[in-house]
Amino acid sequence: MQKDLIRHLRDPNLIPPEKQTLLSSIAGQAAAMNMPCYLVGGFVRDILLGKSVNDLDIIVEGDAIQFGESLVKKYGGKLTPHTKFRTAIWHLAPDTLDLITARNETYINPGALPTIKPSTIGDDLLRRDFTINAMAVRVDGEHFGELLDPLNGQADLEKKIIRVLHPRSFMDDPTRIFRAVRYEQRYGFILEHSTLRLINSECFAILNTLSGQRIRHEIDLIFTEENSLKILLRLSDLGVFNRFDPNMPKVNEKYLVLQNSIPPAEFAISVDRVLLGYLLWLLDSPVEVVNALSKRLDFKSELSKAALAMVQLKNDLISRKDFKPSAWTIHLEKIPLAAIYALWLITNEPALKEFIVRWRHVKTKSTGDDLKAHGLPPGPRFGEILSQLRSAWLDGKVHSFEDELRLLETLIR
Ligand code: CTP
Numbered sequence: 001m002q003k004d005l006i007r008h009l010r011d012p013n014l015i016p017p018e019k020q021t022l023l024s025s026i027a028g029q030a031a032a033m034n035m036p037c038y039l040v041g042g043f044v045r046d047i048l049l050g051k052s053v054n055d056l057d058i059i060v061e062g063d064a065i066q067f068g069e070s071l072v073k074k075y076g077g078k079l080t081p082h083t084k085f086r087t088a089i090w091h092l093a094p095d096t097l098d099l100i101t102a103r104n105e106t107y108i109n110p111g112a113l114p115t116i117k118p119s120t121i122g123d124d125l126l127r128r129d130f131t132i133n134a135m136a137v138r139v140d141g142e143h144f145g146e147l148l149d150p151l152n153g154q155a156d157l158e159k160k161i162i163r164v165l166h167p168r169s170f171m172d173d174p175t176r177i178f179r180a181v182r183y184e185q186r187y188g189f190i191l192e193h194s195t196l197r198l199i200n201s202e203c204f205a206i207l208n209t210l211s212g213q214r215i216r217h218e219i220d221l222i223f224t225e226e227n228s229l230k231i232l233l234r235l236s237d238l239g240v241f242n243r244f245d246p247n248m249p250k251v252n253e254k255y256l257v258l259q260n261s262i263p264p265a266e267f268a269i270s271v272d273r274v275l276l277g278y279l280l281w282l283l284d285s286p287v288e289v290v291n292a293l294s295k296r297l298d299f300k301s302e303l304s305k306a307a308l309a310m311v312q313l314k315n316d317l318i319s320r321k322d323f324k325p326s327a328w329t330i331h332l333e334k335i336p337l338a339a340i341y342a343l344w345l346i347t348n349e350p351a352l353k354e355f356i357v358r359w360r361h362v363k364t365k366s367t368g369d370d371l372k373a374h375g376l377p378p379g380p381r382f383g384e385i386l387s388q389l390r391s392a393w394l395d396g397k398v399h400s401f402e403d404e405l406r407l408l409e410t411l412i413r
Contacts, residue, residue: 005137006145008047015053022095023056023139025075031141033070035062038102038121038136038148045132048157049187056097059136061121064088064099071099086118103127107172111206114172122150129176130183131156131163156192163192170198174207177240178218185230204243212298215244219297223277229256232281245296247289255280258345267356271338275303279342282307283314302336310339317349325351326391329359364389365401366408374412385411 008014015023023039030037039047041057060067065081068088072079077092086101104123105114114127121136128134131153138146147154156163162180170176177199184191191199207215222231232251235241241248259277263269278299282290290311294304313335320328332340332355344352364386371382385408392398392407 005048005147008050009137009145013052014047014050018095019054019056022092022097026056026058026071026097027139027141027144029071029074030060030067030139033062033067035060035067035140036121036138036143037061037067037140038138040121040124040136041128041133044135044137044147045153045157047137048135048154057100058097059100059102059121059124061102063118064101068099085116107168110168110171111174111209121148125150126165128165129169129173129179131165132183134165160187160189161192162189162195164195164198167194167198170203171206174203174210175214175218177203177207177238178215178222178235181231181234181238181240182218182222182225185227185234186225199238199240201243204240207240207244212296216297216299219278220274223259223274226260228259228277229253232256245293247285247292249281249283249285249289249293251281252284255283255346261345263341267341267353269337269341269356271341275306275338276342278303279307279310279339280345283310283342283346285311287311287315306336306339309335310343313339314343314347317343317347320351323351324391325354325359325394325396328355329362329394330387330391333360359394362390362393364393365404370408371412374408376412 027037038059039056040059043053043055043057046053064086065088068079068090071090075092077090080089088099090097090099101118102121102124103116104119105116105127107114125134125136131151134151135153136148151165162184180191183189222228225231236251259280263271290307328351340352340356366389368382371385388411389404389407398404398407
């Protein structure tokens with residue numbers, strides 16, 4: 001395994017060459033300063049699984065800010081230090097890298113953010129969420145490739161299980177419930193049985209005290225995953241959503257499976273994956289529930305606006321059935337495209353597709369200058385006339401520039 005690890009660390013298919021160069025610079029500098037330096041967390045987990053990695057999570061036993069300053073001196077770039085936590089971000093274009101001082105953490109209250117003190121790598125691994133995330137690989141000098149695995153994370157990786165480090169883990173940080181299920185479904189692992197039993201009413205009670213922003217961040221992360229549907233279903237089975245808020249939308253498989261669909265080329269749109277995930281999840285919710293969740297989970301305004309517009313549009317879809325294309329267009333232009341697309345995915349309403357593919361692009365041939373040339377003084381009539389001309393195009397009443405000019409003259413008269 002040790003040999004495999006070193007081979008993986010040097011494999012350009014797993015770590016891109018530019019990251020390898022960066023890693024050698026860091027490792028060399030740490031060795032020169034006699035500062036033990038490690039790659040940790042998700043990096044180690046994924047490299048041991050033979051998966052490609054992009055983020056280098058670096059921890060030093062020593063002062064990460066001082067270490068960062070020496071890197072800047074030797075290799076250039078810029079350092080953003082955070083003195084309170086003794087961490088720093090090293091910006092070396094095109095990369096940015098987090099440099100962290102090994103630390104221990106204590107949770108004064110369940111669910112509160114932890115108190116942090118500089119410490120050893122051993123303590124740092126002990127503060128983590130799951131055994132598979134609590135490994136480190138040392139990289140400085142002759143220690144390159146040494147695996148630190150005090151909690152047997154490697155064995156759990158092989159057994160394909162997610163296991164917490166101690167029974168209070170989910171109470172210290174209930175967001176770990178979401179993380180556990182995310183890893184479980186991402187890697188096709190299972191939650192080890194005593195870990196599973198720790199997801200209980202005691203930690204649900206603490207979960208309910210967390211800020212909306214912390215929980216929303218976890219749901220955002222779920223929607224970035226290819227397996228988002230499975231993750232949501234599993235969380236739902238575990239009762240997480242229901243215990244959090246009985247109004248949380250049901251996980252509708254038929255809807256959410258469409259998160260992975262790509263808009264047809266003729267739509268000429270791209271929709272943010274996370275935004276689409278939320279929209280599909282919220283699609284059957286009443287307006288009041290969307291409003292309440294938006295507040296509780298601290299939705300960003302883009303999501304809040306799109307979700308509300310979508311559920312309102314869904315509610316009056318039937319009453320708009322016989323609307324002319326111009327009336328549809330005037331209405332849909334006020335609604336975010338992502339919302340229209342999400343609703344089309346579920347309803348297949350032809351007007352929604354027509355709007356995205358054609359109607360929204362329809363323009364008049366005449367411009368304000370043409371109206372002036374026809375002797376019309378600038379003013380609100382300008383907008384009205386141009387809008388009537390556009391509606392005529394949309395509703396198939398004009399088919400050519402000549403038709404449009406004829407209509408323009410009638411309207412001006
Ligand atoms: N971590 C933790 N508890 C949390 C969040 C993070 O213990 N609530 C630790 C874990 O050791 C994790 C590391 O911090 O491996 C980095 O966290 P993060 O970047 O969120 O996760 P990754 O392990 O990089 O996993 P992912 O692939 O999901 O980003």
